[in-house]
Amino acid sequence: MHAEHDIASPKDNINPKRPKRPKxxxxxxxxxxxxxxxxxxxxxxxxxxxxxxxxxASRCLQCKNAGCIKGCPVNINIPAFIDxxxxxxxxxxxxxxxxxxxxPAVCGRVCPQESQCEAGCILGKKGDPVAIGRLERxxxxxxxxxxxxxxxxxxxxxxxxxxxxxxGPAGITVAGDMVRWGHEVVMFEALHLxxxxxxxxxxxxRLPKEIVQYEINTLKKSGVKIRTDMAIGMTQTVDQLLESGxxxxxxxxxxxxxxFLNIPGENAIGVFSANEFLTRVNLMKAYDxxxxxxxxxxxxxxxxxxxxxxxxxxxxxxxxxxAESVIVYRRSLEEMPARAEEVHHAQEEGVEFHLLTAPKRxxxxxxxxxxxxxxxxxxLGEPDASGRRRPMPMENSxxxxxxxxxxxxxxxxxNPLVPRTSSGIExxxxxxxxxxxxxxxxxxxxxxxxxxxxxGAATVISAMGQGKQAARxxxxxxxxxxxxxx
Numbered sequence: 001m002h003a004e005h006d007i008a009s010p011k012d013n014i015n016p017k018r019p020k021r022p023k024x025x026x027x028x029x030x031x032x033x034x035x036x037x038x039x040x041x042x043x044x045x046x047x048x049x050x051x052x053x054x055x056x057a058s059r060c061l062q063c064k065n066a067g068c069i070k071g072c073p074v075n076i077n078i079p080a081f082i083d084x085x086x087x088x089x090x091x092x093x094x095x096x097x098x099x100x101x102x103x104p105a106v107c108g109r110v111c112p113q114e115s116q117c118e119a120g121c122i123l124g125k126k127g128d129p130v131a132i133g134r135l136e137r138x139x140x141x142x143x144x145x146x147x148x149x150x151x152x153x154x155x156x157x158x159x160x161x162x163x164x165x166x167x168g169p170a171g172i173t174v175a176g177d178m179v180r181w182g183h184e185v186v187m188f189e190a191l192h193l194x195x196x197x198x199x200x201x202x203x204x205x206r207l208p209k210e211i212v213q214y215e216i217n218t219l220k221k222s223g224v225k226i227r228t229d230m231a232i233g234m235t236q237t238v239d240q241l242l243e244s245g246x247x248x249x250x251x252x253x254x255x256x257x258x259x260f261l262n263i264p265g266e267n268a269i270g271v272f273s274a275n276e277f278l279t280r281v282n283l284m285k286a287y288d289x290x291x292x293x294x295x296x297x298x299x300x301x302x303x304x305x306x307x308x309x310x311x312x313x314x315x316x317x318x319x320x321x322x323a324e325s326v327i328v329y330r331r332s333l334e335e336m337p338a339r340a341e342e343v344h345h346a347q348e349e350g351v352e353f354h355l356l357t358a359p360k361r362x363x364x365x366x367x368x369x370x371x372x373x374x375x376x377x378x379x380l381g382e383p384d385a386s387g388r389r390r391p392m393p394m395e396n397s398x399x400x401x402x403x404x405x406x407x408x409x410x411x412x413x414x415n416p417l418v419p420r421t422s423s424g425i426e427x428x429x430x431x432x433x434x435x436x437x438x439x440x441x442x443x444x445x446x447x448x449x450x451x452x453x454x455x456g457a458a459t460v461i462s463a464m465g466q467g468k469q470a471a472r473x474x475x476x477x478x479x480x481x482x483x484x485x486x
Contacts, residue, residue, distance in 0.1 A: 026128035027052045027056040027131060029046070029047070030045070031044055031046060034349045038319055038349040040205075041204040042204075053090075053139075056135060057085040057130075059123065060079060062079050062083060066079050067120025068117040068118070068120045070120055071116045071118075072117045073116065073462050076096075076100045077096060077099070080096050081094075081096040081097050082130065082132070084096060085138065090138075090139055091143050091148045093142075094139040094140055094150065095150040097140060101464070102177075103464065104137075104139065105211050106169075106212065106460060107136060107464075108133050108134065108136035109137055109211075112339055112459060114129075114339065117132045118132050118133070153485030155181050155182035160182075160184065161247050162174075162183045164178075164187040164252065165187075165241075166187075166196060166254060166453075167187050167195060167196050167226065168197050168254050169196065169198065169461075170250075170451030170452075171250065171252035172196075172464075173468055174250045174252065174450070175219055177471035177483070178471055185225065186227060186246075188230040189226065189227070189228045190229070190232075192228050192229055195216060196254055197460070199213075199282060204287035209282075231417065233421040234417065237422055238251065238422040238425070238447060247478055248448065249446060250470055250471075251433065252450055252453060254453055255414050255415065256412060256415040257412060257414065257415055258273030258408065259273075259408075260410070261305065263359055263361050264362065266408075268370050269364075269368055270405050272297075274304070274306070277296070280296035286321070298322055299322070299404055300404050302407060303405070305327075305328050307330075307335070307336040307338055308338050308409065309337075309342055310409045311327060312345070314407045315407075316346055318405065319350065319351060325351045326401060327346070327352070328358075329353070329355055335389065354401065356379065358391060360373075370405060370406055371402065371404065372401055372403050373403060373406060374398055376394065376397050378393055378394060412452075414431045414432045414452060418433075419431075419433055424447075435448070435454045448474050450470045
């Protein structure tokens, strides 16, 4: 980011004292102009400068009973890393983050800090909380751009061998912890690059692939072996892994089975699940145009159904592929589960929102190709089990929205491949693997699980939190003692 500076250190000739806390608002993050970015896949937020990062960090009150830590699924010492940034010790701030978080550059970009760590910030009670996520991103980017690698606690080899099935956020976390605790670790990934949802589910403009691969390469350098193009449950089963010399297995295969609308016309040509659409764009590197002229489709007018982050990702991706992009959501803007920042970015870029609108059927031509979607206008009733007001259809309110592409982003279900092909792994009514809430141990001895395959579709950081729980329990299972370093 700022290659002309050396890595900051307490020994460097910089002011070691924290600057006095100015009475200043939360520092804005520079962003690419929406009039330009709607035509490219470059990252939207540009990141803090060193000056802006120190100024934002100086807002932190350094609470003794820090609510921000309680809101973090991996228990980062947030006041400590922010204090280091305020003092100008940027590389040390990254080291502090890495003590608990294997992917700070990722989490600083895609985690919902506003409902987790920042929700516990005392400044947020009467104003804007400290921009914890932006500072996390800054510190991680600084270390990466300056070639700084954190000191690593490594233990003596234990002679134990661990298989990690799925190279997403949970699996990466488990692999990183287990290898530094002395175990031999082999990761198995079904696709041709490790990273899981970070590589194939999140668009380039929100999470650049080079950042994910940097973290994967760090894992490889630490000694983790990664075997790609290996779909466990097809090429081998978990039972066969245990029989072939692995002492424990972690399953982190995520929620890759898309949900659909179950309305007439859903089998038409031009209907995609968001999972398929985003994976195709990422897998075929359509974001790297013109070097790769490999867009899976060229929609003229695309409707994305849903109101979560995946819906925003899909609608904004369709826009960048040249489409007039429309979001259809059955509730109002206030009930929309997507991050406010993602909704704002979509609106800025020109995505058209049809709120309080629910799909009724997909309209097709005589060749079964999508020509539009018939919808119903909705009104909000009493709150449902989610706490949000229930959408109710209005009589005689049908309308047809023209489109040649429909992207369904209404959630994903757990990937069923591993539990279906492995004996002794109990599965819940929603297809999730049943695991102990503390240890993440499954009903099969030696097999642990975490992330979306256990919780259902959730956040990157919550998957990592379960990965950390599982790693500690796996270590105890293998050697009968607590990890040598945390």
